[in-house]
Amino acid sequence: MAQVKEIQKLTLKDMMMNPETYYGLADGLAKLPAEQFITIRKRRLPVPQNLDEFMNNLCYGQRIFLTQEEPNDYGVILRVFDGYYYPLYYGKDFDRTKALQFGKIVINCKAKDLYPVAMQLVELNSQLVAREKELLHREPSKIELAAGIEKLNVFSDLTAIDFLRDNMKVSVEQVMLTPYKECLVRFMIAKETEAYKERYIQLLKEESKAKEKKHGK
Numbered sequence: 001m002a003q004v005k006e007i008q009k010l011t012l013k014d015m016m017m018n019p020e021t022y023y024g025l026a027d028g029l030a031k032l033p034a035e036q037f038i039t040i041r042k043r044r045l046p047v048p049q050n051l052d053e054f055m056n057n058l059c060y061g062q063r064i065f066l067t068q069e070e071p072n073d074y075g076v077i078l079r080v081f082d083g084y085y086y087p088l089y090y091g092k093d094f095d096r097t098k099a100l101q102f103g104k105i106v107i108n109c110k111a112k113d114l115y116p117v118a119m120q121l122v123e124l125n126s127q128l129v130a131r132e133k134e135l136l137h138r139e140p141s142k143i144e145l146a147a148g149i150e151k152l153n154v155f156s157d158l159t160a161i162d163f164l165r166d167n168m169k170v171s172v173e174q175v176m177l178t179p180y181k182e183c184l185v186r187f188m189i190a191k192e193t194e195a196y197k198e199r200y201i202q203l204l205k206e207e208s209k210a211k212e213k214k215h216g217k
Contacts, residue, residue: 012114013107016074026073029115038085038117041105045088047117051131054124057084060164060183061094061176064157066125077114078103080121093177136187138195163190 004021005014015022037044048054058066065083070076085106086092086099106114164175167186175183 007112010111011108012111015111029112030119032116034116034120040109043089051124051127055180058180059094059177060180063180077118080118081106084121136191
């Protein structure tokens with residue numbers, strides 16, 4: 001059995017390498033309050049305190065990266081830290097492959113510091129997804145449901161990327177580096193434009209029926 005480390009010295013790597021020794025500790029660590037800053041290898045980085053702060057530091061590639069599923073808690077912690085903090089730590093553009101390598105640094109940080117910040121990032125990411133749904137979701141029509149539109153859900157990320165590429169007339173690589181907020185606004189404009197077209201067509205149909213009825217008399 002591995003020697004039990006004091007909580008002040010315990011790293012995420014220790015917990016990952018000795019899951020039986022630290023079984024049950026994760027629940028307690030996750031309930032700790034998140035500090036305003038997190039130290040990663042002597043770099044003191046701010047912890048986002050609300051959704052706006054969180055979104056302000058995201059590009060679209062990070063949004064895609066952060067919403068991908070992980071099989072366990074350790075994977076979730078590494079993904080949210082890699083996805084959110086890689087650009088802040090290095091002062092570079094987001095790079096999915098290099099961000100995954102950033103996890104080798106993260107696992108050596110203190111577990112007591114990582115867990116509460118990870119939970120805050122997870123919560124903010126959940127709020128982001130919920131806000132997206134509120135702003136962009138459209139109930140499919142009966143015809144769309146009959147045609148099996150739900151089968152396209154698995155391709156939603158790819159469809160969104162293709163839309164942004166064509167809308168902005170840039171490469172996929174440039175799409176992934178575009179600020180998330182700008183992408184969200186473009187999605188909202190596209191939704192409202194489509195809704196306007198549907199209303200306009202419906203009004204034309206109603207006007208046409210009214211004229212036919214009038215002339216029919």
